Amino acid sequence: MEEKRIGVYVCWCGTNIAKMVDVEAVAAKIAKLPNVVIAKDYKYMCSDPGQEMIVKDIKEHKLNRVVVSACSPRIHELTFRKALENAGLNQYMFEMANIREQVSWVHDNREEATIKALDLVKGAVNRVNFHEALDKRSVDINPATMVIGGGVTGLSAALELADAGNKVYLVEKTGNLGGHVANIDLTFPGLNSAAEVLEPLIYKVNNHPEVEVYLNTTIDEVFGYVGNFESTIKSGGKEYELKFGNIIVATGLTPFDPGKISSYNYEKLPDVITSLELEKMLKEGNVVKKDGSEPKKIAIIHCVGSRNADYHEYCSRVCCLSALKFSNQLRSALPETNLFQIYADMRAFGKGCEEFYASTSKKDVMFLMYDQQGDLPRISKAEEDAGYEMGIEFYEKLSGEDIIVPADMVVLMVAMEAHEEAKEVAHAVGISLCGNEFYIERHPKLDPVATTTDGVYIAGTCQGPKDIPDSVSQAKAAAARILASIARGTVEVEVTTAVVNEDVCCGCQTCIKVCPYTAISFDEEKNVSVVNEILCKGCGTCGSACPTGAIRARHFTDEQILSQIEGLFSKEMQEV
Amino acid sequence: MEFEPKIVSFLCNWCSYTGADLAGTSRMKYASNIRVVRVMCSGRVDPTFVLKSFREGADGVLICGCHPGDCHYHEGNYKCLRRYHFLKKYMAQMGLNPDRLKLAWISASEGKEFAQLADEMAETIKSLGPCKVKEEMEIFD
Numbered sequence: 112m113e114e115k116r117i118g119v120y121v122c123w124c125g126t127n128i129a130k131m132v133d134v135e136a137v138a139a140k141i142a143k144l145p146n147v148v149i150a151k152d153y154k155y156m157c158s159d160p161g162q163e164m165i166v167k168d169i170k171e172h173k174l175n176r177v178v179v180s181a182c183s184p185r186i187h188e189l190t191f192r193k194a195l196e197n198a199g200l201n202q203y204m205f206e207m208a209n210i211r212e213q214v215s216w217v218h219d220n221r222e223e224a225t226i227k228a229l230d231l232v233k234g235a236v237n238r239v240n241f242h243e244a245l246d247k248r249s250v251d252i253n254p255a256t257m258v259i260g261g262g263v264t265g266l267s268a269a270l271e272l273a274d275a276g277n278k279v280y281l282v283e284k285t286g287n288l289g290g291h292v293a294n295i296d297l298t299f300p301g302l303n304s305a306a307e308v309l310e311p312l313i314y315k316v317n318n319h320p321e322v323e324v325y326l327n328t329t330i331d332e333v334f335g336y337v338g339n340f341e342s343t344i345k346s347g348g349k350e351y352e353l354k355f356g357n358i359i360v361a362t363g364l365t366p367f368d369p370g371k372i373s374s375y376n377y378e379k380l381p382d383v384i385t386s387l388e389l390e391k392m393l394k395e396g397n398v399v400k401k402d403g404s405e406p407k408k409i410a411i412i413h414c415v416g417s418r419n420a421d422y423h424e425y426c427s428r429v430c431c432l433s434a435l436k437f438s439n440q441l442r443s444a445l446p447e448t449n450l451f452q453i454y455a456d457m458r459a460f461g462k463g464c465e466e467f468y469a470s471t472s473k474k475d476v477m478f479l480m481y482d483q484q485g486d487l488p489r490i491s492k493a494e495e496d497a498g499y500e501m502g503i504e505f506y507e508k509l510s511g512e513d514i515i516v517p518a519d520m521v522v523l524m525v526a527m528e529a530h531e532e533a534k535e536v537a538h539a540v541g542i543s544l545c546g547n548e549f550y551i552e553r554h555p556k557l558d559p560v561a562t563t564t565d566g567v568y569i570a571g572t573c574q575g576p577k578d579i580p581d582s583v584s585q586a587k588a589a590a591a592r593i594l595a596s597i598a599r600g601t602v603e604v605e606v607t608t609a610v611v612n613e614d615v616c617c618g619c620q621t622c623i624k625v626c627p628y629t630a631i632s633f634d635e636e637k638n639v640s641v642v643n644e645i646l647c648k649g650c651g652t653c654g655s656a657c658p659t660g661a662i663r664a665r666h667f668t669d670e671q672i673l674s675q676i677e678g679l680f681s682k683e684m685q686e687v
Numbered sequence: 688m689e690f691e692p693k694i695v696s697f698l699c700n701w702c703s704y705t706g707a708d709l710a711g712t713s714r715m716k717y718a719s720n721i722r723v724v725r726v727m728c729s730g731r732v733d734p735t736f737v738l739k740s741f742r743e744g745a746d747g748v749l750i751c752g753c754h755p756g757d758c759h760y761h762e763g764n765y766k767c768l769r770r771y772h773f774l775k776k777y778m779a780q781m782g783l784n785p786d787r788l789k790l791a792w793i794s795a796s797e798g799k800e801f802a803q804l805a806d807e808m809a810e811t812i813k814s815l816g817p818c819k820v821k822e823e824m825e826i827f828d
Binding site: 183184185209211212213214216217218219220223224226227230231234538541543544545546547551563607625627628648649650651652654655656664667669672673675676677679680 | 691693695700701702704705707708710711712714715716717719721722723724725726727728730731732733734735736739740743744745756757759760761762763766770794795796797802821
């Protein structure tokens, strides 16, 4: 058996780790462990010089196993695996100890943090002793893509892919393409028609030879893996079996229901309406009260359901600008009307937006600030002879006074919520939700449209509130990622699947019962279980059920995990 | 010196490990007694892993998986739950306080919940005192 030669690298991550963990002491102590040939600490292991150091050491010291003790493996495991490959070592001869997210950032006692870091590195070193080289597996990429959601994001992504000559299956839950943008009159800050943006997209998609549109259709379940997904969809009374290599989820948003905020009396007072209802009126060119008369005073309340711990803590990002847009539109449509903007903070970021705010403020619009942390404004019916319909009572922050704003119509700028069926779609395609039920990206900065499931991308407001330019950018980014994989033609997939040792398998078939993917079948002749590696996703449930230890979850074998546990408690730790 | 327990924590890669990472990126502080072992799914947590942890000197074991219905592998967490109840009974029969083992659901967004859980678990185990399994087994070594 070949001699085990382990290199251990402890990262400072600048001061992120080094401030709370004595990285030099960890490296010095680890150097004494059996099979550890070299142990170093370095400022930034993920940097070019850091990676080059590993490559150089592997060659110079004939290392055949590497441990990096740094950030979460969810961030840089693949980075370092690549470095191993560059040095000619199998990428699975690598283990990572997470001493940043799970040590230095969560503890405030340096001694305790150092002891814990040392334990974790020892566990990793012990584990890596039992790592085995695994062969790469490449699979072909089916060039077709499924796009879920036919709003501006889904349409943009579909066209980008289809224009490059690839099949796109566009699945839309409702009976129409266009999503929420179809209900918008003008876009900010240019006050251009939303239809000018949307109609050409819909026309192109409907007439594109590579795009198949399925309306009134939802996705129940998707089978397979990157490059080779499959789903059966029901559309118009027929069933279609679709095969595709990648998925873009662009399911969009659901508007916040302002009925949840009792002080706004939505649906109780007739002329308290949502921003979406005002869009509809503007689109129809008919801004009137419920009784058909013209409103003389219109108030717009911001942050309805946003930036408030009772509803949603996040900012919905488009409401401030939409409200300014409404002021411009209403000023043109009803020149004599009094306009009030009742805002919490004005957030006019984005190209041309601050300028738009400045120009709007010169159009006889009264800006009043309410206290988002205090009581929300209260809308109540005015007295019969008041000369206006409703009074909006609140503490005006800038003047420091309690005031009542008269209004005949109140517009509530409702928040963007994650789509009400976000969870169902997440289950169907195998991705995760964050606390607000928006989808989680693989990395917020470095990989914002990918998810932790290979071949599944997210774009638009299903990932978080955003405006049209940002949604379209994400759509095109997701399409670009997919086009790159189609251009390569193949993709490497994880080979951490289960495998059966036929000599030990007793044929009890317990593994077959617990496998969630029906990836295990029974060979009657040999009386053993057989794993279909294409179907296996490597969860390892079979490994923990097997009574004889015949079935092994590769890269998470009993041996590897048990030795990691041993490492956590190995004697050396008590010296610290 | 105050008793500082060692708690082995098996976290599933998709929800709980990500949740624990989130506690880090959000700079939440919690007790340093937890030693995390990453598994792909809570369904991978073989009862042997738990018993091995106690055998090696763990004072407590914390298993975390995705919330029911949210398992990345559909139902691994349910299998973990069944094994957990079985293990608790087994531990009691072996004279090991079942309170030393805990199973909890932590989603990828529950960094705060993970930090609280780590603190609670540390408190529970501190109140139970050191686990004697390793010491008592040493006569067989």
